[in-house]
Amino acid sequence: MDFAIEDSAEQSTFREEVRVWLKENIPEGTEFPVDPGDLTLEQYEHRRELGRRLGDQSWLYPNMPTKYGGGDLPVEKVVILHEEMGRAGLSLPPYYDAGGRMAAPTILVWGSEEHKDRFLPEICKGRVRSWQLLTEPGAGSDLAGIKMTAIRDGKDYVLNGQKIFVGSSHGAEQSWTVVVTDPEGKRHHNLSWFMIPMDLPGITVVPMNLLTAGGEGGSGCGVKNTIFFDDVRVPAENLVGGENNGWKVATTHLEMEHGGAGRLGERGVIKEFIDYCQDEHHGHNLLESAEARETLVDLYIESEVTRLFAIRNYWMAHNNHPRSYEGSQYSLRRKLSGLDIAEKILEIAGPYALTNDEQYGPLKGALELYGREAITALHPGATTDIQRVIMSRRIGIGRQDREKVGALR
């Protein structure tokens, strides 16, 4: 076993190449606001520009096939790209793009050749970013219980309904969704998966006011929305994976969203907080107290286990290892340890942890945000309860057959 991320000669040449490239290509004014909800249009556009430049290098989605605009890079190089973006205070992709992270790998599994040629390059090149529209007011955990319909009418499907807790700030070129195409059909056999251009008439996006803007991602998620569809005509060729086969298609991206793809380089705020504790603030050192030191060690352990689960899943995904409960385990762990860490921060830093005041808020307000985000982040993807349900099924607790993992590339 080898955890060391030590560069080979080839890798260190690549790292150097990436560093130099990023230095030359990150547009001015791309800095990350502490609160992703504060992402300005200008900052967002700079990020999109960077995305297009990365796309032209085939680095935006570096593990997608080159045929579709990816880089087909080995995992070590992908890691380097993530690390170097992280070092520059950015993430890969540098903005919220559920499409590149989840829809593209889904299309790779379920799309026709025509779909792949039409959708994938523009995603991988950063020309199109897209939102994931699954949740409805009446259907969260029970995704198969959605009510939004798409009824065939000539060459189009006509969409009607409402999605909630979706998207981000500053719009998207496309969205993808699961909707009911057979209102009389059996549960799980009545749904279809669509890619939807967001400039079609009849789509209304209304921003929501939540405890924190974002959710998953750490990539400048922005503000979630409610989206209304009133007689929106979507061309039939945008249905991916076959009519009434949408549930199967969705299992692919749900698997990824439940943590199956793993994640690299996540511990930003934790590391900064540990550093913060080692310095004097407002005339006093937090670590003078033995209890604070003890709690900080616990906090560190908590974050390390989560980090290692993420790395394990990443390694498994990129080496095509058979997986079962690991995705949900990581997601569950991240959610619960987030809450636990937030509480430990509150104990160590005292009420300072609760303010984003310029003078008193630690880490430019990032700590205050962490405390709110820990709560909001319990829900996206799937709740802790649902992650436990999935884990149990996959392990086979109390059942003869073990549920299989969603189809991944």
Next chain:
Amino acid sequence: MDLSLTETQQLIQDSTRDFVRNDFAKEILLDLDEMPALMTSELWTKVSQLGWMGMAIPEEYGGTGNTLTDVAVLYEELGRGPVPGPLFSSGVLGALILLKTANSSQKEAWLPGIADGSRILAVAATEKHYGWSPAHIAMTARRNGEDYVLDGTKLFVHDAASATDLLVLAKSESGISLLRVDANADGIAIRVLPGFLSGVTEVTFENVRVPSSDLVGIEGAAWAGYDAALQSAIPVLCAYKVGACQALFELCVDYSKERTQFGQPIGKFQRVQDHIIHIVNYLDAARWTTNEALWKLDTGQDAASSVHMAKALSSDGYLRSCDFAHEVHAGIGVMREYGLTLHTKMSRSLYHCLGAPKFHRKRMEGALGLVQA
């Protein structure tokens, strides 16, 4: 043994519950949350006329001289809101501190105003080196002729933005002293701190002159009375958190019946049941430790360990009950308009107020005789 409420307490509970339900309805609380003072003058006038501000103040000073348990019944109902603003800071904490530390002419001068709501106190104790022991008081009150001069910063002071008077703890030559200062005196600046906080402020003092007549009680000898007042006030704050947990509990039970997923009410899922069971366990632990502490205080018994225990459990319990309520609600719970986040924010704001759980657990070591106090 009789653990039921008295007739008076039952009356307080019923009338307050109605009032909170109507006059502090969710939409109003969401509006108040946007205001620095967290209160409107109309609402303040109303609650003052109801006599809430004078409940902990003896009749001779214009109050109604209720027992702490009576007062706690009121605050439990306020916690259900959660009703924000300076009610506790002024009518309980501030009033009890003056009762324990001020001389009789000061009491006569100040307490009736608190009782009728015209005078609003905030207690400025904590500083940058945050904590609730005497070692954390570094600000000085320098004697200068007939005056004291205050210089420095008080931090994480609750409710100063709506106060008329500040009770300031500061070090003078002979020890820790308490001074009453006009909140709008020259040299004082009050700033509400932004963030996941409600009504918490920074108060800076720059060459603020306080006449010696506003030195509360005896110079250098404020701490004992102040600390004793805190021991009485704390269980009332705990009762507020108990009420808050009760509201969260009811909210979750109701939601578990209304919300359906997979064709059934979510309350049928054992995992959802578990979240709610956690809440009710936190609630009852906080409730009964608080009640016993109140009883001990009202009957003149040694209450120290009970008070510390109640504070530790209610601070933890409120924080975690909010977390579990979020698990039960998922998405809808983080929508500001739903109202749950008012509690979440309040549970964080009050977590450290008058001492965080760890601090009180530590003090229990002394109260239980485990270490030399």
